[in-house]
Amino acid sequence: MSKTTLFDKIWDSHVVQEIEGGPSVLYIDRHLVHEVTSPQAFAGLDKRGIKVARPKQTFATPDHNVPTKDQHLTIKDELSRSQVETLTRNCNNHGVNLFGLGHPWQGVVHVVGPELGITLPGSTMVCGDSHTSTHGAFGAVAFGVGTSEVEMVLSTQCIMQPKPKKMLIEVNGTLSKGVTAKDIALYIISKITTAGGTGHFIEYAGSAITSLTMEGRMTLCNLSIESGARGGLIAPDETTFNYVKGREFAPKGEAWDKALAYWKTLKTDEGAEFDLVYKYDAADITPMITYGTNPGMGMKINDTIPTGEGLSDNNKNTFLKALKYMDIEPGSKMIGRRVDYVFLGSCTNGRIEDFRAFAAFVKGKKKADNVIAWLVPGSKQVEKQCIEEGIDKALVEAGFELRQPGCSACLAMNDDKVPEGKYAVATSNRNFEGRQGPGSRTFLASPLTAAAAAITGVITDPRDLM
Amino acid sequence: MAIDKFTTLESPAIPLPIENVDTDQIIPARFLKATTRDGFGDNLFRDWRYDKTNNKIESFILNNPNYSGKILVGGRNFGSGSSREHAAWAIYDFGFKVVVSSFFADIFKNNALNNGLLPVQVSEDFLAKIFAAIEKDNKTNLKVDLENQTITLLATGDSEKFDINPYKKTCLTNGYDDIDFLLSIKDKIEAFEQAR
Numbered sequence: 001m002s003k004t005t006l007f008d009k010i011w012d013s014h015v016v017q018e019i020e021g022g023p024s025v026l027y028i029d030r031h032l033v034h035e036v037t038s039p040q041a042f043a044g045l046d047k048r049g050i051k052v053a054r055p056k057q058t059f060a061t062p063d064h065n066v067p068t069k070d071q072h073l074t075i076k077d078e079l080s081r082s083q084v085e086t087l088t089r090n091c092n093n094h095g096v097n098l099f100g101l102g103h104p105w106q107g108v109v110h111v112v113g114p115e116l117g118i119t120l121p122g123s124t125m126v127c128g129d130s131h132t133s134t135h136g137a138f139g140a141v142a143f144g145v146g147t148s149e150v151e152m153v154l155s156t157q158c159i160m161q162p163k164p165k166k167m168l169i170e171v172n173g174t175l176s177k178g179v180t181a182k183d184i185a186l187y188i189i190s191k192i193t194t195a196g197g198t199g200h201f202i203e204y205a206g207s208a209i210t211s212l213t214m215e216g217r218m219t220l221c222n223l224s225i226e227s228g229a230r231g232g233l234i235a236p237d238e239t240t241f242n243y244v245k246g247r248e249f250a251p252k253g254e255a256w257d258k259a260l261a262y263w264k265t266l267k268t269d270e271g272a273e274f275d276l277v278y279k280y281d282a283a284d285i286t287p288m289i290t291y292g293t294n295p296g297m298g299m300k301i302n303d304t305i306p307t308g309e310g311l312s313d314n315n316k317n318t319f320l321k322a323l324k325y326m327d328i329e330p331g332s333k334m335i336g337r338r339v340d341y342v343f344l345g346s347c348t349n350g351r352i353e354d355f356r357a358f359a360a361f362v363k364g365k366k367k368a369d370n371v372i373a374w375l376v377p378g379s380k381q382v383e384k385q386c387i388e389e390g391i392d393k394a395l396v397e398a399g400f401e402l403r404q405p406g407c408s409a410c411l412a413m414n415d416d417k418v419p420e421g422k423y424a425v426a427t428s429n430r431n432f433e434g435r436q437g438p439g440s441r442t443f444l445a446s447p448l449t450a451a452a453a454a455i456t457g458v459i460t461d462p463r464d465l466m
Numbered sequence: 467m468a469i470d471k472f473t474t475l476e477s478p479a480i481p482l483p484i485e486n487v488d489t490d491q492i493i494p495a496r497f498l499k500a501t502t503r504d505g506f507g508d509n510l511f512r513d514w515r516y517d518k519t520n521n522k523i524e525s526f527i528l529n530n531p532n533y534s535g536k537i538l539v540g541g542r543n544f545g546s547g548s549s550r551e552h553a554a555w556a557i558y559d560f561g562f563k564v565v566v567s568s569f570f571a572d573i574f575k576n577n578a579l580n581n582g583l584l585p586v587q588v589s590e591d592f593l594a595k596i597f598a599a600i601e602k603d604n605k606t607n608l609k610v611d612l613e614n615q616t617i618t619l620l621a622t623g624d625s626e627k628f629d630i631n632p633y634k635k636t637c638l639t640n641g642y643d644d645i646d647f648l649l650s651i652k653d654k655i656e657a658f659e660q661a662r
């Protein structure tokens with residue numbers, strides 16, 4: 001038998017039909033839906049006069065647009081409210097599972113999926129959001145799609161997709177203190193660039209990866225898309241199984257035993273071939289931070305910002321344009337730079353572990369006066385856990401407050417916008433021009449680095465305060 | 467629903483020689499609140515086209531009356547970032563039928579094709595030639611021939627082949643869409659579910 005990768009195994013077992021010279025018809029096990037990329041898709045179904053094909057396999061929650069304060073009140077922004085209401089109406093019309101505002105399971109789609117056991121090893125999963133790659137942490141083939149594709153899946157539970165190539169990224173060794181999954185991801189993207197993964201699906205492996213918690217694995221897989229890859233996955237193991245077991249939508253009883261036996265077979269065969277392979281040493285990774293306007297413009301926090309020396313003319317122009325937007329001198333330092341906002345949250349770093357890490361870091365310290373901090377749990381369940389564990393109190397003592405769940409300042413569709421010209425350290429995933437509000441300037445970093453900046457008011461190596 | 471058919475197009479092009487043009491630039495998130503597909507062209511490249519008081523930024527290419535056309539030519543890694551199909555809608559709604567770059571982000575490419583917007587991937591060399599030709603003469607025409615999968619700089623006769631998945635090509639030339647096809651194999655999908 002030929003040797004295949006984990007990705008091949010999952011993908012191939014979901015192909016309904018191959019099209020001559022075309023994409024595969026791929027069966028989708030679970031479909032996540034949110035308010036921004038779905039209305040036009042539901043409208044398409046209504047126009048055709050058809051219903052959602054498999055409503056039980058479809059799960060919806062509003063997240064992109066929702067306020068992170070006073071969620072019990074009507075949403076003030078008329079267009080946002082209309083999108084959220086449209087989602088509710090569509091889900092009711094089509095019998096789709098909906099965790100609406102105020103529901104104990106509401107939250108950012110990619111935080112909700114895993115914590116409810118919707119995300120399972122060996123499955124295929126899509127959502128009209130590029131960070132669907134998050135779910136690869138469970139050994140699933142999960143990727144983001146556009147609205148036309150959302151419509152395909154709603155109408156037929158299938159999607160037409162060309163099969164991506166395969167890339168292996170191995171990170172071996174032990175991470176040092178203060179270095180997190182976020183740093184691994186920013187490190188990798190700084191090496192392979194934001195286009196390095198295009199056309200590929202990544203498998204992450206190696207001892208530094210398998211020693212990550214599920215939360216850490218999700219952070220890493222989440223950022224796969226920032227290297228241009230369709231997605232990234234990690235072979236499921238005991239860590240995965242322990243996380244999934246007992247969750248709301250996970251299989252139970254006999255079905256669990258059967259699923260588990262299958263999941264245990266899910267790994268890349270020894271000697272299977274990848275189109276591209278990268279290997280890194282965990283010991284070389286330190287806390288990372290971005291300085292430019294794409295996630296590939298990242299560096300070790302103590303390094304000096306590159307000068308653009310040696311780049312081709314076109315690349316150099318793009319590079320200088322980015323630094324001009326950021327108002328940063330090429331060749332200068334990140335350490336000590338002023339910070340105005342700190343954002344802890346998003347599907348990258350809005351999970352309970354991130355809040356624990358942030359809270360433990362700021363305990364006994366005080367928030368810097370010049371910093372406005374938005375701490376936004378990824379979901380209602382994360383919020384609840386924060387309260388149960390007393391994390392909310394610890395945060396208040398240090399001068400912070402917990403907001404209500406949603407995407408928030410990750411894409412600034414709601415009121416959480418970083419003002420023009422201001423600098424934010426964000427645990428989210430994109431530092432594009434204006435991503436956090438028109439004219440905003442974003443430094444991407446881990447929850448620890450964000451906490452360090454929130455305490456000192458300037459970019460700080462978190463290891464100095466640990 | 468059916469997409470517009472595409473066969474050939476001859477048009478001047480608008481150059482945007484910037485790399486990594488991400489979908490947040492193409493259509494910023496605050497304009498994603500609509501529940502229909504229409505009107506996104508108004509906000510295409512919003513923050514590059516208009517300043518914060520909504521005045522046109524004259525130096526931006528789309529505001530330059532000397533440039534027009536149905537072909538947008540971008541730098542490497544065009545369409546990276548968010549999966550928002552609104553980016554493809556905005557470009558199409560503005561009046562473009564073709565986007566040329568030396569490299570496209572995957573999701574953007576799929577989204578474009580699903581909306582009748584043709585992404586034409588050319589070599590770095592050819593891209594540089596296009597930019598140079600437009601710089602010399604802003605009215606210079608490009609010809610995109612989907613049947614023969616060629617893109618030609620009419621002024622110089624320089625031409626290059628481009629790739630497109632044969633299935634997608636059929637869809638574009640005939641205006642078919644994937645959902646019609648998927649609905650037509652419903653039985654197969656059910657049989658697949660039964661067999662699992």
Ligand code: SF4
Pocket residue numbers: 063064108109110129131346347348406407410411428429
């Ligand atoms: S948190 Fe950010 S990246 Fe994640 S789903 Fe929301 S908007 Fe997308």
